[in-house]
Amino acid sequence: MPVKRFDKTPMPTQVAGMRAHNFLEVNEGYTEDHARFEAERCLRCQDPICVTGCPVGVPIPQFIHAVALGDRQGASRLLRSANPLASVCGRVCAQENQCEARCSLAGRFNPVAIGHLERFVADWERTQTHEAKPQITRTEKVAIIGSGPAGLVCAGELARLGYSVTIYEALHAPGGVLRYGIPEFRLPKDILDWEISLLTDLGVKIECNVIIGRTLSLDQLTTKMGYSAVFIGTGAGLPQFLGIPGENLVGVYSANEYLTRVNLMRGYSADADTPVAHGESVAIVGAGNTAMDAVRTAMRMGASKAMVIYRRSETEMSAREEEYHHAKEEGVEFHCLTNPLEIIDDGNGRVAALRCQRMVLGEPDKSGRARPVAIPDSEFVIPVDNVVLAIGTTPNPMLTRTTAGLSTTPSGCIVADERTGSTSRSLVFAGGDAVSGAATVILAAGAGKRAASAIHETLNPG
Amino acid sequence: MSRIVETRQLTPVTKMFVLDNRLIAESAQAGQFVMLRVHKDGERIPVTIADYDREAGTITIVVQAVGATTRRVDALDVGDEILDVAGPLGSPIEIPDGGAHVVGVGGGFGAAALLCLMREIHAKGNTATAIVGARNQDLLIMTNELLGVADNVEICTDDGSAGMKGFVTQRLAQLMDGQGPGRPDRVIAIGPMAMMRAIAAATKESGIKTMVSMDPLMVDGTGMCGGCRVIVDGKSQFACIDGPVFDAQLVDFDLAMRRNKAYAEQEKAAAKRLACAPAEAV
Structure with missing residues (x-):
């Protein structure tokens, strides 16, 4: 019988008095023992409703089961299959309002620490050698505007489907809010850099210092530059x-x-x-x-x-x-x-x-x-x-002000279909905070993922 | 990365750079700017696009070596790369569709920004007049280039060593009285904040539409930080995306000048650190 405990295995942290004066990460991550112990708390429900609380549909009980068995390789494969930003989401995602809120243990006891386990698996994965190679098998090119969570996830999904993908980023470094917004002590930048390197290993190209709407217009992308589809993930970066x-x-x-x-x-x-x-x-x-x-x-x-x-x-x-x-x-x-x-x-x-x-x-x-x-x-x-x-922040108006035919709401959000991300312009998709207004990393990731599927279905139906 | 293909020392502290950057050259318009960063720990600074050449794929900028970053730029030469150049940012200056007399006033190194502006004004069928001023003849910049693109070039120096003895505002007042190339239909001023404020005051009663190019501190230049906010007609506007060109009569210059001095002490310290640093660190 697995050991059952009422409480979540606590996340080891840097001592408060010390960490308040440095930029090192506050949460230090589970050890293997912590992780296996916590993973045993999962009830492996027949009908795991935790998954319905995850915007990207991580196969939660399966990956946790793999952790319990000590199969980190298997766990990371399961996790990565659904969440292309696992080491980021394991740190900044509000699991308590999502998967963990729906955990069967949550009513009477504390839920399984799904987020901490996600981080454990992703951190282990980072210590392994990766041999991803670009597998561009398709002729269609897709442009992604913005390299925040929505754009990164959309790019990763499309690259895995064999598309040639280029991300355009206005700033000098990729990551969007993950880079400029979230501090080092919550999300170390070398972890973000590693997640991005996984994408570039897959053949995703990232062009920094290019402002779509100014350096290049959206129309130039779809005509002169030959992109078959465009995904807009420009976030909500305009401060109020x-x-x-x-x-x-x-x-x-x-x-x-x-x-x-x-x-x-x-x-x-x-x-x-x-x-x-x-x-x-x-x-x-x-x-x-x-x-x-x-x-x-x-x-x-x-x-x-x-x-x-x-x-x-x-x-x-x-x-x-x-x-x-x-x-x-x-x-x-x-x-x-x-x-x-x-x-x-x-x-x-x-x-x-x-x-x-x-x-x-x-x-x-x-x-x-x-x-x-x-x-x-x-x-x-x-x-x-x-x-x-x-x-609070609202969507940046730079692209919408300079692009004809892209419908927006009165508050400046791009109008896009919830399920597919399709906008008022054909072959132009959008998702994340640019559509929803300021929300969360994982919701943006989910929108990027759905848009990638929709782009794939549109370009290669059947 | 943008390679420097040409440089020219314009004054002891002002240097012109021609940068190889086809994407920006093809989309730039008068009134816009680029953000530069010269090394991995460097800050991002906004620099006005003085000119662009769509055929050659180059842009021209003029940098005055006053702070740590501008001095680092100043130390670069032909063949060197600038790490990050992003743009064009900001909204282009709105230019009348023809038949208007448009006067551009350039003070100090702001005169350089009149180059593409004069060309665009002329190309749209307007009369393009440049008024440029400096303390003395040696500090005047780009006058020959301006002669090539403007219909009229009016020169003012404080000491009278070139052109008219006096300030650009005085020459503008003479034009408003019908002298020289005559009364302007529109005035666009680019230069130090104090000059732009004086131009705004000079045209206030005349009803001549006057625009100024604001140059506040910026971090990203893309609408994200709000540090460049200026008060225009009582409302907060971001110079990077709502400007940088605004109606001169509506700008709160006092506030803008105060905000530009926010880091004066830190800038002084940084410049001092740089001066003490070994040459290769620059």
Whole structure:
């Protein structure tokens, strides 16, 4: 009889007091013993509903069974067959809302740590030698716009189907939000580089510094350059601002800018030329995963006081529980039911403080969450050196503004079929945050995967 | 990677580079810029496209060596590669469809950006006038090239060593009074923020549509960071995707000037580190 335990095998982590001051990965990964022990907790349900919670349909019980048997090779083959970004998703995917939420153990006990096991298998795979060779067996070429999760997955699937695939990336390095957004301590860049190298080994070409809509038009891709189909995975990278006074003072960043300066431009390294603020006291406005990434980054950049300012309560936060707990352990202060009203000038055009008011929760609003209501005469001031706004992003309009016939919603999302990713233009597909608005890595990966199948069916029906 | 095929020292701190980059050369238009990065730890900096040659597949940029990155660019020569060149970014300048007198004002090394602008203005059947200014004759750049593409080139120097003695704003005021090539129908200013603000003030009462090319700090140049936001008509606009050219009368110049100094101290320190570094590190 396999050993049954009520609790998830805990993920070994770096000690909070130490990790709050370095950029090394927080989670250290399961050992073989941890993994086999945890894998034995899986009930191997006849009708595994966990799989229905996975946007890319990972054969969860099968790969976990292979782990339990010590067959890492088999586990990695099963995992890789469904998820081309396993080592990324094993780290950043919100399994607690997806596969793990549907685990049969989840009701009475803690669910199987599917995510931790996914990471274990993918990390083992990374230590093995790969002998992938390009197998371009088809004449059709497909162009992918954007090298974030949606684009990478779509490219990988199409390359495996034998298509000649080229990814166009606007920045100087591929990965999209996985590179500029997610910090090193959650997703080390050498892991991302390894995942990308698997794709280039398959023959996927990546052209950086090419902005579709500016350097080349979408029409040039489909006509002059001979691409049979195009997939748009341009993400939701346009930062939103609050519109409160003082927002343009020096020292106020969008989370995108702050994280890009640190992640993509390597602001954490003394060798990097890109300057970034090193505030002693830093306030992050918002409470999603990006806010957690930003506040924990501020901590690691030397802030003695790193705060989250959020107008609702802890319960309404959209950040993953793990991120929230890690942040708390690291010493991040949470100021909930606190609404920023104004960023105060120090007299020289720089940030001096944040003027806030206290809130109380009222009736649910249209998002279904309790609406925060201001408490009269509750204003107060928090002295800060930097303010980082992590209040959401919308799709980047560069491509849609410069491309005729591509339908978008009023909020700038590309209109695309949920199942196939097909857009208002024939042979142009789209998926990920560019279609859904800001969402998750795994949803983007799922959309990229579905679009790849749809592209294949369109180009080679039957 | 873009190879440098030609360089020319224009002033002691200003250097022109012709880069081999066919994709950008084929799509560039006046008013757009590229993002450059010169080494693996380097920052991305926006640089205006001064000119492009679609046949030759080259673009021309002019760089003033003031900070760490621009000094690294300055140290490069023919045959060297620039690690990353991305573009063209930003929206092209809107040019009237013909019959208009369009005046481009170029201050300092901004004068270089008038090259492709003048050519496009002329090609669309308008009269293209360039007003360029510098402290003295030795600091004037690209005047011969401008003579080849503009219908009129008006030169101003602070000390009178070339052209008219005075500022570009003074010459513009004379044109508005009907002197020289005459009253402009539109003015486009590219140069230091203080000059652009002065141009905006000069045309304010005239009703002449005036555009300025904003040059804020940027990280990515593709709409992602929002660091380049400028307030135009009370609304936040991203220079990289909504601009960089905006209606001069609606721009909040004070704020833009303050934001451009955000990293003044760090930039000074970086430039100092570079000055102390051994030559091969540059």
